[in-house]
Amino acid sequence: MKPSSALLPFLSLALLLQACGASDRKKEAESQQKAGPRPPARVDAFLVQTRSLSEQIEVPGTLVASESTEIHPEVSGRIVSLNVREGAVVSQGSLIAKLYDGDLQAQRRKLQVQLQQAQTTVDRYSALAKIGGISRQDLDVAQLQISNARADLEIINTNIRRTEVRAPFTGKLGLKMESTGAYVTPQSVLTTIQKTTGMRIDFSLPEQYIGRVQKGTWVNFTTTNDSRVYSAQVMATESGIGGATRTLTMRALVKGDQTGLVPGSFARVKIAFDPNPNAIMIPTQAIVPQARGKKVYVIDSGTVKFVDVTTGIRDSSFVQVTSGLNVGDTVAITGILGLKPNAKAIVRKVVNAPGGNRNTADTARPAGAKP
Incomplete structure (x- = not known):
């Protein structure tokens, strides 16, 4: 099937562009061949050493x-006395609030009278029992009434104490949440204490x-x-x-x-934390972020090597390397963008060399190269 006449001009143009591109690539390759190999990159480097690192x-x-808690009443009732001095320090056991207990007080007086009467009866029966005037069983029944009255009286006293709200420990009171005369329940908050x-x-x-x-x-x-x-x-x-x-x-x-x-x-x-005396710290500009992890460029005998590293803490100019580097490694810190794996590189100077910055360009220059 032959192409239509309308497409012939476009096909001719595409073939012409392809031929021009091939010609340009050929000329570029010939020029690179005449120019010789690319010269080694020149970089500044940092000599990996250990130093003491204090981390905070x-x-x-x-x-x-x-100690901190809310103050709640144990029972429901009407507040008849409220002793909440907001912001004051109170001692443990201090009375904070008192609820109405008139009915309980009446019951206690009644039980006290009953207890006195039961005690009188036991005393009389005891005297009669000594002369055989009553049976032992009657005396035991009278003594049981005393025990029951005392138990009932103790229950009433406990209920009365539950109407008293006292500080659970020595502390500072918070704001007052209720007022005298209010009816409160165990869910009501009178104040707080800390x-x-x-x-x-x-x-x-x-x-x-x-x-x-x-x-x-x-x-x-x-x-x-x-x-x-x-x-x-x-x-x-x-x-x-x-x-x-x-x-x-x-x-x-x-x-x-x-x-x-x-x-x-x-x-x-x-x-x-305790200082780490053998921490490896390198300049932050030596770290090259990658999609998965971080790398540095190590110059080994004039050859560039990419090394994966794991970093730790950092400050304004240095970062800790926890794995990937060894003491004595030479790490590139300038000219990083021009470096490639396994390419040649010349270290111009080591910024932290003993005795000051050391220029290594001449010693690292390839044999036969002109200064």
Whole structure:
């Protein structure tokens, strides 16, 4: 089948362009052959060495009181007395509120009279029993009535005590939530109380640092409303790592003066780890990010090698390499874009060479090359 006459001009143009492209590629190859091989790239390098590295992290924390709870009445009733001094410190056992107990007091007086009458009856029966005036069974029944009256009286006394709301521990009261005359139930909140001594601080530690913080480890922290630096000692940890955050909640006991610390305040917790005396640190510009991981260019006997590395912590100009490099390796830090695997390279200078920057361009120049 022959192409139509309308397509002939386009086919001719395509063939002409293809011929021109082949001719250009041939000329480029001939020019490269005449020019000779590409000269080695010239780079500045960094000699891999070890040094002491002090690591410190900062994590958020929250101040918590050693004891904290809401104050609820045990029974329902009307408040007849409310002794909530907002913000005041009260001692353990102090009376905070009193509910109406008139009916219970009446029952207690009735039982007290019954107990006295039962005791009188037992005393009389005891005297008669000594002379055989009554049977032993009658005396036992009278003594049983005394025991029952005492038990009923103890129940009433317990119910009366339940109308008294007392401080469970020494601490600072919060705001008053009810007033005198209000009818309250066990679900009603009268106020709150927090123990302000022996405060704790809770913070979440990332999973990779868990093995480096143990019970007894010291941490420092600051709060947003105070510039002072406080110290705390880790006292306990949560039972497991949080699945959503991949962190472990830790609790530390605040030591020293705790004046100015408020439960619930946000804190910045700083944890300083033991220094690593053999850390490998290289300049950040030597790291080449890849789609899967990171690489560096190592110059080995004038040849470029791509090396996969794993990095750790970093600062403004250096990054820690935890795997992939050895002490004594020469890492390129300039001219990286012009390097290719297994290509030749000339190290112009080693920026951290002993005794100052060392120019190695002449010593590394290929034999026969002109200076």
